[in-house]
Amino acid sequence: MRNLIDFLAKYCHWFLFVILEVISLVLLFRFNNYQGSVWFTSANCVSGKVLEAQSEVRSYFKLAALNEQLTQRNVYLEQQLRAVSEKLYDKEHPADTTVAKGLEVKGFRVVPAKVVDNTIDRADNFITIDKGSADGVRPDMGVVCGTGVVGIVYLLSEHYSVVIPVLNSKSNISCAIAGRGYFGYLHWSGGVPDVAFVDDIPRHAKFRLHDKIVTSGYSSVFPAGVLVGEILHVFNSTDGLSYRLQVKLSTDFSRLRDVCVIDDIHANEKALLLNAARDSIKMK
Secondary structure: OOHHHHHHHHHHHHHHHHHHHHHHHHHHHOOOOOHHHHHHHHHHHHHHHHHHHHHHHHHHHHHHHOOOHHHHHHHHHHHHHHHHHHHHHHHHHOOOOOOOOOOOOOEEEEEEEEEEOOOOOOOOOOOOEEOOHHOOOOOOOEEEEEOOEEEEEEEEEOOOOOEEEEOOOOEEEEEEOOOOOOEEEEEEEOOOEEEEEEEEOOOOOOOOOOEEEEEEEOOOOOOOOOOOEEEEEEEEOOOOOOOEEEEOOOOHHHHEEEEEEEOOOHHHHHHHHHHHHHHHHHHO
């Protein structure tokens, strides 16, 4: 206490000077219009810059949530567009029975997720996402992004899942030529990460270069009509009985960030019915 008193006594004139300066400034800017306007203009300029920087920081951190919303919206709109396109096609070609019927968007639940690990330069690439069993994710669920197919859930923990993407030699996804109904299976043969192949397209199939390739919907993994890519080139199969299509993938795996896991809410019902049919055949 003694030291504090000595300190205040030693520097009391400085404290008095600071107090008087503050009082004089308050009186100057409060009761003098010119000085007051200069001060508040400068203050507004500085505060404006601070608020602008603060707004930019907030906007940056909101981009993640915005990207997540846009990814889900793109998936939904893609399905809606396909449904409308197929209805128009059915009206123009009422007698054409080879066209695959559209699968409604309802019946599927979308679980948004973020990619936390990803490789594209190996023969068997994997993707890790930040959603797991605690979020309702199960093995064999489809994974998509705003631009198309990503892959299928392989393994999972409580809060994370490993996905086998299209860029994996074990990937095998049923696909169809959009608007034409002919289907085959999508494979990746390694090499560049933006090109894959669709095998087993029948020889009588009619299509053109740059036609869209979409999911066929012939499984509970993906709804029909999710974009896969477009046809770049056509080859004959090794046995000459079918076509092999070179496809430019619509998904940019090198920039993958926001994805959605597709949950077929009727998957269990379909599986139980299929197993019952198999058991019934075995008993006969």
